[in-house]
Amino acid sequence: MSTTERISFPGHKGHQLAARLDLPEGPVLATALFAHCFTCSKDIPAARRVAARLAGMGIAVLRFDFTGLGHSEGEFANTSFTSNVEDLIAAGQYLAGRGMAPDLLIGHSLGGAAVLRARAGLPSVKAVATLGAPFDPSHVAHHFEGALDQIMAEGQAEVSLGGRPFVIGKPFVEDIRSVNLRDAIHNLDAALLVLHSPRDATVGIDNASDIFQCARHPKSFVTLDDADHLISDQADAEYAAEVIAAWAGRYVPMRRPAPPPGAPEGIIRVSEADPDGFLQDVQHGPQHHTYADEPRAYGGTNKGMSPYGFVAAGLGACTSMTLRMYIRRKGWRIGKICVEVSHDKVHAQDIQPTGPAQVDRFTRQIHIEGAITEEQHRKLLEIADKCPVHRTLERESEVATKLMAMPAPVAPA
Incomplete structure (x- = not known):
């Protein structure tokens, strides 16, 4: 879950560009700038979903309408690929003015080509990700190839793209023909991630190959499998966002928030990712993100461990760490430790108000690689029961809860 701020900023010619800034509920770990596809808008489902998922993982995302599109001012007929690049640089400068200079550029389709060109004008950017991007911007001319003769002869022509009328001007055609990326x-002087679907019928997969081959390391390529060009399926958009976030963590310096007093490990922030199900984003500082969920049988999507699964994992991890610390202190030569933990109560049943009261029981099996003596066996069992999480589970704990209001998300206009 994230909040969306509705903003505007001046574009390359001073026109006000309409934008959305998707912000994490907690600290902003990094900032991304998203460029949409040709004649699309900031509110296309792929842009909204990718931005929302990244914000849920701590990355703020600015998405905006290029000049003359969506809710931005200006005439589309007077724009070009170069003006889109200039709008991106203006967006980056706006973010820098707010103390949020972009760390990451993300571009979809022609927006992907634009971010590759815009990187040179945005020195704060450490990583660039493209989604279904063409290697040659003139590729978009196939959308209106039937009107090319009229455009070049008369200076412009009205064409129908996606069922909507657009005026394409001669300067736009000349500009995309002259661009060489x-x-x-x-x-690029930044890490590059190329995401592309082999079934993209609009921009072929060979474009991704050309971009990847032309780039220098560090560079990565990830296939989007069955995704269409517009990444219209929600699962595909979420997957793309998860890949981008995990990849960017290697190259973008995430701004670590200071832990509050009394909480040396910082705050674990859990945000609802899917109000229609149970999927939760779990964020601990800038580096650690995972999911909590429920099995499909209980209305979830099974994308993460259940809440009790996390409790069991905490017990197992703490047990293994505590044993290893003791083994090192004793100087024993003992091999790998594996801890298996099971819990006899299912969370989804536990929350039913009419359900019978049950006692929690965690069953823990500790596996030690190699032979150990009887004395070591006895001592390791004793130490396992002294692990901090074990002790926490055995004694009563106090949970102090406050209910706080937060701003409602902004719906697309």
Whole structure:
């Protein structure tokens, strides 16, 4: 779950560009700038879903309408690929003015080509990710190839794209024909992630291959499998966001929030990712993100461990760590430790108000690689019961709860 701030900023010609800034509920660990596809808008499902998922993982995302599109001012007929790049640089400057200079650029389709070119004008950017991007921006001309002769002869023509009328001007056609991204990609000076579907019928997978081959390391390629060009399936958009976030963590310096007094390990923040199900984003500082969920049988999507699964995992991890610390202190030569923990109560049944009262029982099996003596066996069992999580589970704990209001999310206009 994230909050969305509705903003505007001046574009390359001073026109006000309409934007959404998707913000994490907790600390902003990094900032991304998202460029949408040709004649699309900031509110296309792929842009909304990718931005929302990244915000849920601590990355703020600015998505905006290029000049003349969506709710932005200006005439689309007077824009070009170069003006889109200039709008991106203006967006980055706006973010920098707020103390949120972009760390990451994400571009979808022609927006992907634009972020590759815009990187040179945004020195704060450490990583660039493209989604279904063309290697040659003139590729988009196939959308209106039937009107090319009229555009070049008369200076412009009205074409129908996605069922909507757009005026394409001669400067736009001349601009995309003149652009060569080869140098921009080769001299990107940022980590590159290329995401593309082999079944993309709009921008073929060969474009991804050309971008990847032209780029220098560090670079990565991830296939989006069955995704369409617009990444219209929610699961595909969420997967893309998860890959981008995990990959960017290697190259983008996440801003670590200071832990509050009395909480040396910081705050674990759990945010609802799917109000229609049970999926939760679990964030601990800038580096650690995972999911909590329920099995499908209980209305979840089974994308993460259940809440009791996390409790059992905490017990197992703490047991193994405590044993290893003791073994090192004693100087014993003991092999790998494996701890299996099971819990006899299912969380989804536990929350039913009419359900019978049950006692929690955690069954723990500790496996030790190699032979140990009887004395070591006895001592390790004793030490296992002294692990801090074990002791916490055995004694009563106090949970202090406060209910706080937060701003309602902004719906797309």
